Amino acid sequence: MSAPNFFPPATRTGHDQHGRYPQALTLADFQHNLAAVQARMAAACQRAGRDAASVRLLPVSKTKPEASLRLAHAAGCRMLGENKVQEAWGKWESLQDLTDLRWSVIGHLQTNKAKLVARFASEFQALDSLRLAEALDRRLQVEGRALDVFVQVNTSGEASKYGLAPEAVPAFLRALPAMSALRVRGLMTLALFSRDSARVRQCFVCLRGLQDQLRHSAPAGMYLDELSMGMSGDFEIAIEEGATVVRVGQAIFGARAVPDQHYWPGLAGPVEVEGGAGQPLHPN
Numbered sequence: 001m002s003a004p005n006f007f008p009p010a011t012r013t014g015h016d017q018h019g020r021y022p023q024a025l026t027l028a029d030f031q032h033n034l035a036a037v038q039a040r041m042a043a044a045c046q047r048a049g050r051d052a053a054s055v056r057l058l059p060v061s062k063t064k065p066e067a068s069l070r071l072a073h074a075a076g077c078r079m080l081g082e083n084k085v086q087e088a089w090g091k092w093e094s095l096q097d098l099t100d101l102r103w104s105v106i107g108h109l110q111t112n113k114a115k116l117v118a119r120f121a122s123e124f125q126a127l128d129s130l131r132l133a134e135a136l137d138r139r140l141q142v143e144g145r146a147l148d149v150f151v152q153v154n155t156s157g158e159a160s161k162y163g164l165a166p167e168a169v170p171a172f173l174r175a176l177p178a179m180s181a182l183r184v185r186g187l188m189t190l191a192l193f194s195r196d197s198a199r200v201r202q203c204f205v206c207l208r209g210l211q212d213q214l215r216h217s218a219p220a221g222m223y224l225d226e227l228s229m230g231m232s233g234d235f236e237i238a239i240e241e242g243a244t245v246v247r248v249g250q251a252i253f254g255a256r257a258v259p260d261q262h263y264w265p266g267l268a269g270p271v272e273v274e275g276g277a278g279q280p281l282h283p284n
């Protein structure tokens with residue numbers, strides 16, 4: 001994972017492809033897209049001198065209808081990521097017959113919805129406050145369940161992004177062992193949504209650096225082995241920088257009709273393009 005970068009770094013992300021991925025409509029489409037993403041993941045691992053088995057693909061099914069989720073399952077997906085808990089809950093209810101399908105909630109959660117996550121999710125990747133951690137733990141204790149959690153970190157410095165500031169993470173982690181139903185697995189981030197790969201890479205480097213730093217100071221028994229970073233437009237860069245989980249939606253399911261700002265507050269327009277015609281997203 002710490003292999004030096006012998007490969008020429010990509011100079012552009014795929015974030016300008018957002019909204020352009022063809023819809024996956026058949027089982028063959030899903031099989032093809034999954035194989036293509038996995039091949040790109042394996043190539044990125046090879047460039048970085050990493051074992052391909054060290055990175056997990058989390059397919060993200062948000063906005064997609066139940067029929068698409070069934071096709072994804074038929075193509076081999078056994079865990080799906082959803083950004084909004086209400087939507088995830090509805091899908092969980094209607095896909096009860098797929099008994100081996102598990103759910104990862106990857107988006108910001110209001111404390112008053114912790115109850116829902118505690119009931120059905122196997123994983124929660126957007127832990128960003130003590131109040132939420134306490135609410136989740138309380139509800140999980142009631143349900144007699146445990147939950148794998150990732151602490152979300154704001155690595156881009158954008159005020160609009162959810163997640164803890166990197167410097168707030170050590171103290172936050174120290175409070176978590178008291179909540180025995182939460183199994184802290186690692187850190188999660190959303191990179192800057194930009195075409196400029198150097199600036200996107202910087203976000204991933206930041207998360208990896210934080211993990212290295214925390215390895216020494218994290219509470220006993222907390223290993224922080226996982227780094228969830230990278231999505232359709234930037235997962236290869238994330239893998240090069242140490243991702244162990246990539247969250248990929250559109251490259252598997254096809255473009256989303258729902259605008260991304262519905263899921264990522266602050267995303268105001270087309271992707272940031274250096275010196276291009278696009279409306280800059282972020283003022284820095």
Ligand SMILES: *Cc1c(COP(=O)(O)O)cnc(C)c1O
Pocket residue numbers: 060062083106107190230231232233247248249250251263
């Ligand atoms: C939607 C979403 C993704 C996946 O984005 P794609 O562009 O569809 O790959 C990843 N992470 C989070 C938190 C998301 O909400």
